[in-house]
Every structure is written in C-alpha cells, then in structure tokens.
Amino acid sequence: METRTAGGRTHVHFKIWRQETTDHEGRFEEFKVPYAKGANVISCLMEIQRNPVTAEGKRTTPVVWDSNCLEEVCGSCTVNINGRVRMACSSLVDHLAEPIVLEPLQKFPLVRDLAVDRSRMFDALKQVTAWLNIDGTHDLGPGPRQSQGDQAVMYVLSTCMTCACCLEACPQVQLGNAFMGAAAISQARLFNMNPSGKMNADDRLSGLMERGGVQDCGKAQNCVEVCPKEIPLTTSIAAMNREVTKLLFRRILSLDLPSARAAAGPG
Amino acid sequence: MADARFTVVGGGLAGLMTVIKLAEAGQKVDVFSIVPVKRSHSVCAQGGINGAVNTKGEGDHPDIHVKDTLRGGDFLAEQTSVKGMCYAAPGIIYLLDRMGVTFNRTPEGLLDFRRFGGTLYNRTAFAGATTGQQLLYALDEQVRRYEVQGLVQKYEYWEWLGTVRDEGGRCVGSVAMDLNTMEIRAFPAEAVMLATGGPGIIFGRSTNSVINTGTAAGRAYLEGATYANGEFVQVHPTSIPGEDKLRLMSESVRAEGGRVWVPKKKGDTRAPKDIPESERWHFLEEKYPKYGNLVPRDVATREIFHVCRDLGLGLGGKDGVYLDVTHIPAKVLDAKIKGVMEIYEKFVGEDPRVTPMVIFPGMHYSMGGLYVQFQPGKNLEPEPAHPKNQATTVPGLYAGGEVDHAYHGANRLGANSLLSCIYAGMIGGPAMVSYSKSSGQKAAAPKHFEAARKVWQERIEQLRKMEGPENPYRIARELGELMTENVTVVRTNDKLRKTIEKLAELKDRWKRVNALDSSNNANRSLSFVNQLWNMLELAHVIAKGALLRDESRGAHYKPDFSLPEPKTNDPREDPEWMKLWQIRHEKWAKTTLASYKEGEPQISYEDIPTPVLQPEPRWYA
Numbered sequence: 001m002e003t004r005t006a007g008g009r010t011h012v013h014f015k016i017w018r019q020e021t022t023d024h025e026g027r028f029e030e031f032k033v034p035y036a037k038g039a040n041v042i043s044c045l046m047e048i049q050r051n052p053v054t055a056e057g058k059r060t061t062p063v064v065w066d067s068n069c070l071e072e073v074c075g076s077c078t079v080n081i082n083g084r085v086r087m088a089c090s091s092l093v094d095h096l097a098e099p100i101v102l103e104p105l106q107k108f109p110l111v112r113d114l115a116v117d118r119s120r121m122f123d124a125l126k127q128v129t130a131w132l133n134i135d136g137t138h139d140l141g142p143g144p145r146q147s148q149g150d151q152a153v154m155y156v157l158s159t160c161m162t163c164a165c166c167l168e169a170c171p172q173v174q175l176g177n178a179f180m181g182a183a184a185i186s187q188a189r190l191f192n193m194n195p196s197g198k199m200n201a202d203d204r205l206s207g208l209m210e211r212g213g214v215q216d217c218g219k220a221q222n223c224v225e226v227c228p229k230e231i232p233l234t235t236s237i238a239a240m241n242r243e244v245t246k247l248l249f250r251r252i253l254s255l256d257l258p259s260a261r262a263a264a265g266p267g
Numbered sequence: 268m269a270d271a272r273f274t275v276v277g278g279g280l281a282g283l284m285t286v287i288k289l290a291e292a293g294q295k296v297d298v299f300s301i302v303p304v305k306r307s308h309s310v311c312a313q314g315g316i317n318g319a320v321n322t323k324g325e326g327d328h329p330d331i332h333v334k335d336t337l338r339g340g341d342f343l344a345e346q347t348s349v350k351g352m353c354y355a356a357p358g359i360i361y362l363l364d365r366m367g368v369t370f371n372r373t374p375e376g377l378l379d380f381r382r383f384g385g386t387l388y389n390r391t392a393f394a395g396a397t398t399g400q401q402l403l404y405a406l407d408e409q410v411r412r413y414e415v416q417g418l419v420q421k422y423e424y425w426e427w428l429g430t431v432r433d434e435g436g437r438c439v440g441s442v443a444m445d446l447n448t449m450e451i452r453a454f455p456a457e458a459v460m461l462a463t464g465g466p467g468i469i470f471g472r473s474t475n476s477v478i479n480t481g482t483a484a485g486r487a488y489l490e491g492a493t494y495a496n497g498e499f500v501q502v503h504p505t506s507i508p509g510e511d512k513l514r515l516m517s518e519s520v521r522a523e524g525g526r527v528w529v530p531k532k533k534g535d536t537r538a539p540k541d542i543p544e545s546e547r548w549h550f551l552e553e554k555y556p557k558y559g560n561l562v563p564r565d566v567a568t569r570e571i572f573h574v575c576r577d578l579g580l581g582l583g584g585k586d587g588v589y590l591d592v593t594h595i596p597a598k599v600l601d602a603k604i605k606g607v608m609e610i611y612e613k614f615v616g617e618d619p620r621v622t623p624m625v626i627f628p629g630m631h632y633s634m635g636g637l638y639v640q641f642q643p644g645k646n647l648e649p650e651p652a653h654p655k656n657q658a659t660t661v662p663g664l665y666a667g668g669e670v671d672h673a674y675h676g677a678n679r680l681g682a683n684s685l686l687s688c689i690y691a692g693m694i695g696g697p698a699m700v701s702y703s704k705s706s707g708q709k710a711a712a713p714k715h716f717e718a719a720r721k722v723w724q725e726r727i728e729q730l731r732k733m734e735g736p737e738n739p740y741r742i743a744r745e746l747g748e749l750m751t752e753n754v755t756v757v758r759t760n761d762k763l764r765k766t767i768e769k770l771a772e773l774k775d776r777w778k779r780v781n782a783l784d785s786s787n788n789a790n791r792s793l794s795f796v797n798q799l800w801n802m803l804e805l806a807h808v809i810a811k812g813a814l815l816r817d818e819s820r821g822a823h824y825k826p827d828f829s830l831p832e833p834k835t836n837d838p839r840e841d842p843e844w845m846k847l848w849q850i851r852h853e854k855w856a857k858t859t860l861a862s863y864k865e866g867e868p869q870i871s872y873e874d875i876p877t878p879v880l881q882p883e884p885r886w887y888a
C-alpha cells in the first residue's frame with residue numbers, strides 16, 4: 001500500500017464538478033476535507049455534507065451523488081475519479097493523487113452534480129430477456145443439477161452490479177445512442193448458460209441482434225479493464241457473438257431450406 | 268376492482284417478493300424505492316439463507332430449525348410465523364434455485380449448505396459470500412419480467428412520505444416524493460406494504476447501507492402504527508471499523524473455519540504469525556466447546572466486548588480481536604467466501620488470507636420493527652392468504668422484512684433474515700389481496716388524497732425554508748454516536764436516561780436546522796431533514812424500550828439485571844437458578860409495544876402465545 005499519508009497530512013484536496021441541472025452551467029468547486037485514516041471518496045463527501053464550505057471559505061450546497069452499500073456491491077456510486085471511471089466507495093484517498101477530481105459519468109444524462117440517470121442499463125436487461133421464465137412461485141422442488149464448474153462461471157457473471165463502469169469506458173457507447181454495452185451482453189450469456197435458461201436462449205440472442213445489440217461492439221476491450229468485479233466481459237461478448245452468428249445461420253438455413261431445395265431440383 | 272392497484276414500498280427482498288406474489292395473482296403494483304430496487308440494501312447480505320433441506324445426512328428438520336430460531340431469539344419471536352417460515356424454507360430455497368440463483372454446489376451438483384451460528388446443522392445455502400446480491404437479483408429479474416408485462420410500475424428515486432387515510436382511519440394510499448424532480452404525489456392503493464428495511468443509520472456507523480434510516484417505519488409509528496421490540500438491536504460480532512461504515516465480515520468466515528483469538532499476554536506486540544498457538548487465547552472455543560466460534564451473535568459480541576473492555580486484552584490495548592483464516596487454503600477461501608475476503612483487502616489494504624483480520628462488533632440489524640399480526644391456521648402456521656398476516660395495527664397497512672417485528676425475537680440467527688424477508692413477502696402479498704376483497708369498502712374519495720398531498724407539500728416547503736444554524740448531517744452523526752455508545756452491547760439505566768434527555772436536546776436542535784439547499788432538483792438535503800425527524804423519534808422508541816426492560820435477553824444486555832451464572836453446567840439442574848429464571852420469564856417474556864401519544868412513545872407489554880414451543884433457558888455452553 002502507498003503511504004503518502006505519512007508526514008502529517010491534515011487535509012485532502014478535492015475538485016468536484018457542480019451542476020444543478022443540464023440547463024445550468026457546470027463548474028468545479030474545491031474543498032479541503034480533514035484527513036482521516038482509511039477515508040474513501042464517499043466518507044469525504046459525507047464530511048462535506050457536515051460542513052458544506054469550499055476551500056475559499058464560501059458556503060455551498062452539499063454535493064449530490066449516488067451511493068448506498070459503501071462496500072462495492074450495490075453499484076450506485078460510479079463516478080470519474082481523476083479521469084478514470086470507478087466506484088467512489090472503494091476508492092481510498094490514500095491511493096489517489098491530489099487534487100482528487102470528481103466528475104459525473106459522461107455517457108448518461110446528468111441528474112445533478114455527480115448523479116446521473118442509468119436507466120438505459122435496466123432497459124437493456126429487458127431487451128435481452130435477462131430472467132428465467134419460471135412457471136410460478138409455488139413449490140416445484142429443486143431446479144436442475146449444475147456442476148461446480150458451471151456454477152463457478154455463472155457466479156462471476158451474476159456479480160454484475162449494473163454499475164456502468166463498462167459503459168462509461170466503452171468508445172461505442174455514447175450519450176443518447178442505443179448500444180447496450182457489455183453488461184447486458186454478459187447477462188444474456190449468464191441466462192443462456194443456465195440449464196432452464198437455455199430453453200429460451202434464442203429470445204435473448206434475438207434481443208442481442210436488435211438495435212444497439214452485440215453487433216455494435218467494436219471490440220476495444222476497454223470494458224473488461226474497468227469492471228470492478230473483474231467479470232470476463234470480452235469472453236462473454238465473444239461467446240454471444242458466436243451464438244448470434246449460429247442463430248443467424250440457423251435462421252437462414254431454415255428459411256432458405258425449402259426454396260433452396262426447389263431450386264436445386266430433384267437432381 | 269378493475270383498476271385496483273397495490274402499493275409496495277421497498278425493493279429489497281421483502282418488497283420484491285411481495286410484488287411478485289401480487290403480480291402473479293394478476294394484480295397491478297406500484298413499487299417505490301429510494302434507490303433503484305436492484306441497489307437496495309439486501310445486496311449486502313453475504314453469508315446465506317437458511318432452510319432445513321437436510322441434504323447432508325444430518326437428520327435436520329424444519330422442526331429443529333423452528334427450535335433453533337425460537338431459542339436463538341430467547342422466546343420473544345412470534346411463534347406461528349416462525350413455524351410457517353421454517354417449514355416454507357426448503358421450498359423457498361428451491362424457488363430461488365429455479366429463478367437462477369448461482370448457489371454453490373456439491374460435487375453431485377446439488378445445492379451446498381454450510382453451518383451458521385446458533386445451530387449444529389449445515390443449513391445455510393449460499394452463493395459465494397454475496398448471497399444477498401444474488402437473491403435480490405433473482406427477484407429483481409422476475410419483477411422486471413412483470414414490468415415488461417405491464418403489471419408492475421416502478422417508482423425508483425421516489426421516497427414514501429406517509430399514508431393517506433379515509434374517514435375510518437383505513438390506509439387507502441400513500442404520499443410520495445420524486446427525489447429528482449421533488450414532485451409530491453398521492454397514490455391510491457387497495458393496500459400498502461412497507462418493506463422498507465432496517466434503521467441502522469440511527470446508530471450512525473453500522474453495517475447497514477446509507478439509506479437505512481428507518482424513516483418509513485418512524486413515520487408509520489408517528490401516524491399510529493404500533494412499533495414493537497425496538498430495544499432489540501443486533502450488534503454483529505465481526506465487522507471492520509471504518510470512517511463511514513462498519514463493514515461486515517460475515518459469519519460465513521467462521522462457518523468456513525475462521526477462528527477468533529487474542530494474544531494471551533496483555534500488551535503482546537508481536538506480529539500475529541509470530542505468536543505460537545499455545546500463546547493464543549481462542550476464548551470462544553474455550554468457553555463454548557460445543558458451538559465454538561459459532562455461538563449466537565449476541566453471545567459472541569458480548570465475549571469480544573468483555574475481552575477488550577473488561578480484560579484489556581484487545582489488540583494493542585484497543586478495541587479489536589483477530590479473526591483468523593490464515594490456516595485455511597486460499598483456494599478454499601476463494602471458492603466460498605471470496606466476496607468478503609475482497610472487502611477486507613479493498614478497504615483495509617491487507618490480505619486476510621495471509622494476515623489475520625482485526626475486527627470488532629458493529630451495529631447490524633433490528634429485530635424489532637412495526638408490529639405485525641398473523642392468523643394461526645392449521646399446523647400452527649399462518650393461515651394461507653389470511654388478510655391478517657403481516658398486517659400492522661393500521662387497517663390496510665402491511666409491513667414485511669427487516670421492518671417487521673415478528674420473526675427473530677430478542678436475537679436473530681445468521682441467515683434467517685433473508686428467509687424471513689422472502690417469507691413475509693410470500694404471505695404478505697396474498698394477505699393484501701384478501702384484504703382488498705374482504706374490506707368491501709367503496710373506493711376512498713379523491714378529497715383524502717388531495718388533502719394528504721397538500722399537507723406534505725406544505726410541510727416540505729416549510730422544511731425547505733429552514734435557515735437555522737444547525738447542520739442536519741451533524742445532528743445525525745451525534746445521534747449515531749449517542750446511540751452506539753449507550754444503546755448497543757452493554758446497557759445501564761443511568762446511561763439510557765441520559766440518552767433520552769440528549770435525544771430531546773437533539774430534537775430541539777432539529778427545530779433550528781438549516782435545510783442547506785433550496786433547489787427544486789435532486790435536493791437530497793431536504794429529504795434528509797425530513798427523515799432525520801423520523802430517526803429521532805424512532806431512536807426515542809428504542810432507548811425508552813431499553814430503559815424500561817429491566818432484564819437481560821438476547822441482544823438486550825443489562826448487567827445490573829442479569830441472572831447470576833447457574834451452578835451447574837446445564838442450568839436446568841440448578842433448582843435455585845431455575846426459580847430465578849421462572850420469575851424473570853413470567854415478568855419479561857413479553858412483546859414490547861410502543862405507540863405514539865402526545866409526543867412520547869407509550870410503552871406497554873403483550874404476552875406471547877407459545878403454542879409451538881414452550882420456553883426454556885437459553886444456554887449454549
């Protein structure tokens with residue numbers, strides 16, 4: 001661990017993007033937050049809530065941001081920190097160069113300050129049918145058996161917390177465009193691996209072929225590098241690309257089969 | 268009932284299961300949540316979910332689960348609901364499996380189970396050490412499916428403010444506020460379910476998520492719902508102290524073999540690995556040979572407290588003991604508890620696979636909550652689809668999940684909460700449907716909704732204008748410190764009295780608060796000022812309940828009123844002690860009821876029917 005904390009550091013210097021709505025001009029505000037051992041970006045934002053005064057001594061409003069679990073499992077607190085997308089709660093100030101610059105995600109509509117609207121990610125989950133079609137909640141006994149190996153792969157995929165790091169880093173995702181991004185593609189893979197999910201695998205693949213689907217991925221691999229849960233996103237994308245291609249072939253074959261036969265004649 | 272709609276407040280496990288049950292019955296549901304439901308606090312649950320599936324050949328059975336639960340809660344839990352829950356548990360775990368939860372597996376491909384605290388059986392199904400996340404996602408996915416079908420309407424980033432009542436006092440809907448646009452609206456409903464989770468943030472730093480302020484429960488109490496057993500607050504034995512929160516180190520760490528110890532020598536400054544086994548004191552294993560490190564949480568917490576505060580044997584003379592997994596192969600740790608290993612690594616910066624973790628107890632869970640009822644049916648389980656199940660004392664208002672009071676008594680067993688949340692939703696949804704059919708009342712007049720909306724609009728406007736000298740977040744921090752210091756592990760009447768005085772001061776300061784922000788867009792401070800009042804009121808309920816309960820039971824520990832140690836190993840063999848136990852039992856084996864009158868919680872007690880299991884001394888040695 002870095003130990004820049006030595007030498008009696010008393011304050012942490014922050015530069016934080018403030019913007020009330022998209023109709024307002026944005027600007028940076030600077031803060032000097034009292035240093036505490038083990039502090040992370042959120043604990044500093046909380047300190048600012050308790051004393052909303054800028055470095056120049058000007059009173060301001062508390063910063064608006066999203067967070068909930070503070071242990072990197074809910075996916076709320078994604079922001080750009082010193083130009084890199086990451087989770088604010090697990091970003092310890094001891095590991096960050098000062099001034100610590102906080103900016104909102106750029107690929108999503110701004111709500112205010114550091115808070116953005118990530119509903120496009122939840123919509124993408126609808127597009128790829130990211131669920132299993134269970135018959136009902138009554139007791140039907142256990143589901144199908146699964147190997148420890150399959151579980152290990154699916155477990156990792158299912159830790160995706162819809163945080164949006166992968167979308168923010170992706171060159172193909174733009175504010176307002178339709179590309180679903182790596183997270184939803186990887187979820188499609190998760191459900192298509194599940195023994196009962198396999199039964200309607202084609203529904204998910206069809207979703208992946210729609211507007212904004214897997215074909216829009218430019219294979220830049222930025223996503224996999226920033227995923228805080230280390231989900232093998234490029235493996236998921238490659239797997240889904242293959243499946244989509246296979247489905248296309250199956251469709252072409254089944255569509256063309258009769259006419260193809262007719263054309264070939266009894267030969 | 269053509270345009271009948273139901274409201275569910277909360278998108279954690281309890282809320283989402285209620286939504287699923289309602290939608291499955293073809294009902295339309297509005298679900299409200301402060302955060303997107305997929306980010307609810309239930310994601311934090313690590314260790315697992317209990318069910319006596321008995322796949323390990325141990326002879327486990329739902330009856331034993333019932334017994335462990337009732338005994339674990341020192342006979343303060345509502346017995347029919349506990350029985351219903353434990354019998355439903357295997358089916359619930361199978362349902363989650365069918366929904367696609369990536370539970371760990373045995374070599375044969377069956378669900379794997381581990382052993383949790385307060386039981387001798389391997390009864391806990393788990394998905395790594397992020398079980399709550401996986402469970403919440405499974406329910407979230409099913410709800411999304413119903414959303415696509417048009418049955419579910421989500422209101423995310425909406426905060427429930429309070430109920431709408433008709434002239435008869437029936438809850439006919441809610442008022443809620445959009446936390447982004449600050450719009451305030453009334454929503455009619457056939458019935459309203461509060462599944463709003465626990466109040467951990469009243470204690471400042473806890474293992475809870477930041478939105479767990481208990482605001483909705485506090486408000487429901489102020490509006491006439493009875494709050495029960497508020498003084499029963501679980502302090503988890505093993506958490507990592509932090510600036511902003513106490514991060515949990517799940518019980519599953521001990522379930523997988525983690526050992527708690529301190530150096531035998533006071534002030535030993537050697538690195539843990541340099542201290543030989545013979546110079547380590549595994550105090551839980553020594554004192555509780557049968558349960559070892561897996562004694563119930565209240566017991567483990569008190570022992571750690573005792574070792575640090577009374578014996579001065581805490582690490583470096585401070586609060587903290589070792590939780591050691593360095594003897595377990597890293598591969599095993601990664602397969603079973605990687606999630607928590609990573610939390611420690613990320614937030615402390617040391618690898619727990621190599622260096623023993625340093626932990627201390629942290630506020631974790633509220634056994635108490637909104638008082639709910641059940642209709643005992645056959646087999647002494649709640650009668651299916653009876654409108655009384657999960658009903659609060661306000662007609663039409665239901666509560667389920669951590670926010671209800673029923674399932675855990677004086678102390679919750681690990682991995683029983685996820686279960687109780689899901690079970691509450693499973694019986695709560697059908698209860699709401701039955702209620703709406705049986706209440707047979709005509710739809711409430713529009714004037715009630717407009718009136719309620721206006722009251723809130725005016726109140727929020729008033730709060731927005733508050734320009735006093737007090738910072739609400741600082742008041743909240745002081746509240747947290749006050750409650751943690753005096754109303755957690757060890758309680759004395761003296762300190763509790765002072766706490767209540769101090770709470771009155773904080774309430775007074777709240778009246779001179781500054782709203783900090785007058786914006787009409789995503790004004791989170793404004794919402795917090797409103798919540799803070801509800802937190803202060805709920806804190807009062809908790810502290811007063813603790814003050815008046817002159818005994819020790821489960822998580823509520825008052826040394827001045829504890830029974831002496833029995834003279835025999837099995838207390839039932841000490842007739843003198845049994846007499847004392849009987850007296851205490853008759854006086855205090857009761858549910859604490861708090862209702863709001865004239866600005867104060869009025870406390871009364873209710874007998875607990877014990878049709879399922881006769882109380883007996885709770886003993887783990």
Ligand SMILES: Cc1cc2nc3c(=O)[nH]c(=O)nc-3n(C[C@H](O)[C@H](O)[C@H](O)COP(=O)(O)OP(=O)(O)OC[C@H]3O[C@@H](n4cnc5c(N)ncnc54)[C@H](O)[C@@H]3O)c2cc1C
Binds near residue numbers: 426
């Ligand atoms: C770190 C940790 C680990 C745990 N591990 C386990 C475990 O392994 N096993 C176990 O059984 N239990 C565990 N627990 C306990 C368990 O996680 C919780 O008790 C349970 O998840 C609570 O679920 P819930 O549905 O009641 O509420 P929550 O999941 O807290 O959800 C509450 C919902 O209500 C909403 N809400 C609240 N107030 C309002 C309002 N005013 N307006 C609108 N919406 C509102 C929130 O947005 C949220 O959606 C753990 C707890 C913690 C803290």
Ligand code: SF4
Binds near residue numbers: 216220221224
């Ligand atoms: S591989 Fe590149 S283009 Fe494709 S999703 Fe990842 S970052 Fe985006």
Ligand code: SF4
Binds near residue numbers: 159164233
């Ligand atoms: S795949 Fe990773 S980066 Fe993308 S949303 Fe999921 S957890 Fe976040």
Ligand code: FES
Binds near residue numbers: 070075
């Ligand atoms: S607050 Fe939940 S991931 Fe950071």
